[in-house]
Amino acid sequence: MPVLGQNQYGKAENRVLKVTRDGAVHHLKDLSVSVSLSGDMDAVHLTGSNAHVLTTDATKNTVFAFAKEHGIDSAERFGVHLARHFVDSQSAVTSARIRVEEYGWERIAGDGPGGHSFVRTGQETRTAQITFDGTDLTVVSGLKDLVVLNTTDSEFRGYVKDRYTTLPETDDRILATQVHARWRYSWTGGEETAPDWDACYAATRGHLLRAFADTYSRSLQQTLYAMGARVVDHRPEIDEIRLSLPNRHHFLVDLSPFGLKNDNEVYYAADRPYGLIEATVLREGAEAAIPVDLTNLP
Known part of the structure; x- marks a missing residue:
């Protein structure tokens, strides 16, 4: 029935x-x-x-x-x-x-x-x-479609290789992503204790960008954690942040057929398929409460 x-x-x-x-x-x-x-x-x-x-x-x-x-x-x-x-x-x-x-x-x-x-x-x-x-009130703020890019200070090597692996290792690559982030406040009600929402948004956005720029990246996972950890460390009103980072791949163009050397200068951007890296960073002792929401994916 x-x-x-x-x-x-x-x-x-x-x-x-x-x-x-x-x-x-x-x-x-x-x-x-x-x-x-x-x-x-x-x-x-x-x-x-x-x-x-x-x-x-x-x-x-x-x-x-x-x-x-x-x-x-x-x-x-x-x-x-x-x-x-x-x-x-x-x-x-x-x-x-x-x-x-x-x-x-x-x-x-x-x-x-x-x-x-x-x-x-x-x-x-x-x-x-x-x-x-x-x-109780639960407030989850966030942002989506914030595109960021580092032209260096990113590598990717030392990963598992099997018979289907074709990706070459690199110690200098472009790292680009389209940030989708949601963060949950500890506040559950009470007008007198409500955060300054606009100031919190601006500060959190700033910490995400600063961490992306300052982190020497060995993987997008490492960068993601650094971004989330910086927010939790610097914003005491936030207990949890969930990040979804699609890897916007940029590949070096082979210019050798034209007798030219490509010294990490010319790339083509591949919009799909893309790697998708997701994780939640929590304040110690907090429980995860932000749901996985596929509508936020690019």
Whole structure:
């Protein structure tokens, strides 16, 4: 006999752009917000009764209304407001998960006195996931599609070789990856103790980049651990960070047919297949809680 298992529903990828007008100077927050609700929802699946269903259209409208009523000072705080609202206002909803992607904009130089012209930044996308079960909040911030590259200080040798191994060893290679990172805060609620979300994001991003740049890499795994460890060492409010690093391979081009020597100067970039290196770095004593989420892979 079939039995209903885990289920949830909501409205995905609600695009909301919030303009805050500070006189002639304007400020932008550009988000994609996905709402997922779970709880006492068996009847709608088994009998078709909608008595406990808050419509997905209502969840969409709530996102836009909260952008007006509460403003958007950070992706995390906005998600906390939404998660608490859905659980506290709907008796059938026992858990809410809010996922947020934030897209960056910067002012166009020479924008005159008004300060209302922007250009979309093209580096990474900021992410956040907020889960509320009526008691505890779990906030997982992150970023994706942050592309970084070292032109040297990377080698790869001493690995296992079998009959199918063709990759030559190298003591000087390009190391490039597209960073996907998620980090979990120890904070579980209480406005008076909430982190400064924007400052934490900027600092964590900075530590990831610094570790990537400063680590002499013998493998992408080693670099990954150095990046995660630096975050845990320097950010006491973070208990766990999960990193997914696809290896963006760059191979030396054989220029010998043209009578030319390639002294680690000319490469071709192979976009696929790619090595995929993933791991979680935890604060000592903490338990892993960030799920493996294949939707974050490139």
